[in-house]
Amino acid sequence: MTGTFDLGWWGVLLAVVAGAIRVSTPYLLVSLGETLTEKSGRVNLGLEGTLVLGAMSAFATCYLSGSPWLGMLAAGVAGSALGLLHAAICNLPRVNDIAVGIALFIFGIGLAFFLGKPFIEPRAAMLPALPLGNWSDNPAIRSAFAISPMFFVGIALAITLEWGLKNTRWGLILRIAGESADAARAIGLSVNRIRTLATMAGGFLSGLGGGFLSLYYPGNWNEGLSSGQGLMAIALVIFARWSPLRCLYASLLFGGTSAIGPAVQTVGISEGYYLFYAAPYVLTLGLLIYSSSPTRTLAGAPSELSISR
Amino acid sequence: MPARARGPVSVARHAWPVRQRGISTDALESLLLSLIAMAAAGVLFGGFLAVQGHDALAVYRTLYLGAFGTRFSIESTLTQAAPLLLTALCTLIPARVGLLVIGGEGAVVLGGLGATLAGVALGGAPEVVGTVMTIAAGALAGGLWIATAGALKHFRGVNETISTLLLNYIAIALLNHLVSGPIRDFSQTLKAQSWSIPKGFMIGNIPHLSVHWGLIIGLLVCGGLHLLLRHTTLGFAMDILGGNRRAAQLTGLPIGRLILLACFLGGAAAGLAGAIEIVAVHGAASESLVVGLGYAGILVAFLARQNALAVVLVAMVLGGISASGGLLQRRFDIPHAATTVLQGLIFLCVLASGTFRGRLLPRRGAQ
């Protein structure tokens, strides 16, 4: 978003594309994680807490060790620890997974702010970007095409998961647990174990999403770092109808709509900035209203999911 | 009495009309479970502090002092608790008809906006009328906001948890939009805030206390709601619907109306909380409305296990924890977020304890 005055409205477009890629990466990672969790038949509404704890863990680890990649690992581990906590409580009979998610949301954020307090001031090493815009002399283009490798990791994951859900033993097992717990038990699978692993995997990816926030963009650690990306991702999964590949498209769309506001602001238009900010939420609500029906469940939703029943 | 072939002990049990005295096995069990859960959370939090190298007992003593130890701390606790009394109801009332609504945050914002707009528009009206109308406008706005989610649920089958979550973000975006432009008071340069409501519409503090009248309003609403839920046919009908939709259909209850009403009342309570923030604290709408009152209310509602009177007690405890945050920070250099960690732990323990429901106390009447 620097130097747009050189390019005029083309600059706006460039800023939207670059913004979409930057903003969409955490959405993508978190929504892929939540897709995994929900495919197993559980909802983890606590991903906002997971994301923030991941961001803090990544930043703190990177600050202390100097390695941003070690930081990302720490973010993933912290995320799966919260996932394990969610799963362990939900495995108890008669516990509502949505409520546990809300509790975990509060707990994760509290823990992140508590442990992250000493790390608000300092600077840490950042994740490197791939300089894909070096062919150009224009600094705006160069900065727009400096893309984080995590974005490509996300794309690769989306494709792998889309393929793996259909073509691997684990994909099939995950889907039975989410589609019919009875059928899964009938063939001797432990539904709780599958869901525990799926929630931990979901937590790992959400943690990575948080790590991206603190180690790449915006690239620092403070208490206002996340603006609800974790919660948004849950809506995004519904929007993408539980398909990893559609999560990719939806993340880009959400990232793009979020980037419109800041981008048009750079050319001096500040009217309705916050309304643009609401666009993804309105979009999701509209889609939900369109695709819901009082007599049948959401299209594409795993049958065991509490939010689709 | 159906006490055929039973020993004298069980006959004596029958003779004790448990519910008539207002204490049932269920309520007793709920209370016990909540206490056990809080104790467990306390132990876990103590361990967490000990790992950090703090003296957990000293921290708890300070926590108590910060919450209830002095007149000042009690006043601060009551101030913190006042909005929670109302935002908890936004989750509690819809829960009575079987819905999990988490839209308190958005309803607070809408309530604050509604109150501000009404207050500004009514400038020049008699003060008492202005205050009442301002507050009522906030409640109405919050009520309609959550009733929208109820309508979407009933007529379109849209999941109410997700829709209220989205509505929270939409409400916050709406607030930010309005206070950054259309209703912005540009004479305030420090931060983006709306025009202010007339000074005369503001409600002050309760005499001899530095706690605003919002506390009294909150207590009255909780008390009134308890009467409504427990001692009217409407509350009974809601319980039937929340307990078993089929039984409600069988007995001809108006399901759509009950759902809309429960959502409206819940939203109105949270809207009221937002309106009180305006008329008692801020005087104008701004980002200060978005401080997690709605999310904290969800915790209060779950801890109170759907009981409007228990909300009062729980809100005091959680308000106390929040109020003592500052003291903990000063005394032990423990970050303020410690109170959030504790709240999260309590919430998790309360939910986990739900698995023991119906198994903790022997139930009467099992054959």
Added chain:
Amino acid sequence: MNIKPTSAPPEIEVVDLCKNFAAVRALDHVSAKFRAGRVHALLGENGAGKSTLVKCLMGYHRADAGQIVVDGHRRVMLHPRDAHGLGLGMVYQHFTLVPQMTVAENFLLGRERLPVMIDWGSEHAALDAFMARMPFRLDPRRLVATLAAGEKQKLEILKQLYLNRRFIVLDEPTSVLTPSEADEVLGEMRRLADARQLTVVFITHKLREVVGFAQDVSILRAGKLVAQTEVAAASEASLARMMFDLPASAERPDRSSRAASQATAPYLELAGIHAVGDRGAPAVIGASLSVRPGEIVGIAGVSGNGQKELVQILAGQRVRQAGSVRVGGQVFHGTRHELERWGVSVLIEEPLANAAVASMSVMENLALRQFDQPPLAIAGFVLKRRALWPFAQALISRYAIRAGSPAAPLETLSGGNVQRTVLARELARAVRLLIMQNPCFGLDVAAAGEIRRQIMRVRNDGAAVLLISEDLDEVLELSDRVLVMAGGRISYQTDRAAADRYEIGRHMTQGMARLSA
């Protein structure tokens, strides 16, 4: 996955099999033989012990006494795995398919061990080769959710064959099928058996299917095997007699001689009711009937022929596609006001799930109908909780409900007492229309007799009564007029005087609808 022509399908014999559930004797010294390569029908009413018998065979239940002999060897079935290992498989009435997966995926799920990576190319080739050998085929790439009920049934059967099961039990395989689908599925099973590739046992109520497709038939009644015979040696009439013949109950309720006059206007009128079931398939097809004050109209029928859906429509729990309901000559919507005004009471089956609130107390449940009227309420708004206690106490002692305390949650009561609680609630006020579904299901003889006396009392007091029951004896004992519901239609109608149980039984067991004007 090949049906190898070399290995013969198994032959199974059960000897003196006994199984008790609490005080109920589900199987009482049952001995039967299922000969290899033949189609056996297992015939009996609801609760006769058919399902228990096959579940013992399949290792889901362990028999209390007796033996299971497979191909001459005594076997102990502790787990379904044991049965599967011997080539025994079962197709349940409720499908075990995963709807949001493809046919091919559902095939794979049954396998002992899935490959880490699935090579769909070779799997599909193998499945296509398998399908080519099968009597009926399905596209392996289709989503199961898009299959019709008959196709799902075929998939379940194909799955058993794919898993190399050679002794296949089908639990009421045609209950969700259209008659032509049923003929096709059973016909193919018969052909496979005739080719000595399978031994087939199917559970049914439908005599037509027994006569049409089975070679041997075993008839169970109240946990006992009453007959095992070759179908060729039996007639539909003789089978019906063996299936339904029950000892008459000891005490009959007094039927007031004051019969409903034919001239009286009907109190309940249903006209052209259409509704779909939970799976979206038509369940009630153009049902019309009327009930006059002071008469009991009984609807007989085998479970799953639309009775449940019909009752749910009357209880406000299901939306009807078409048709009208009138009570007292007026269009009826089922609002609380109308229910009160016309004195409508409903006794629906599984009361804990369908008619009561498990977590609420007994006294609150007793007040579900009247909580908004005096003496429980003031001006319809203030609930007098203190009045609940004596109100409930009176009903509890009158209907002998055994609850530790009126404040005990309903879910802590036994099934019979839950039933009595709902009965007490529904009969506590002036009843002018009583709608009942299997009111005595699961009750002992004495309790059932008491409930039937109550029903007769309500009728003698001038109420219109609609009784929907799977127990033919109950229908015949109580009804002034008998209707038969089969295939979603009211297919037969007769007066009490002219009622012939074999004629009624024949209509009940006919899957095909024969609409009587």
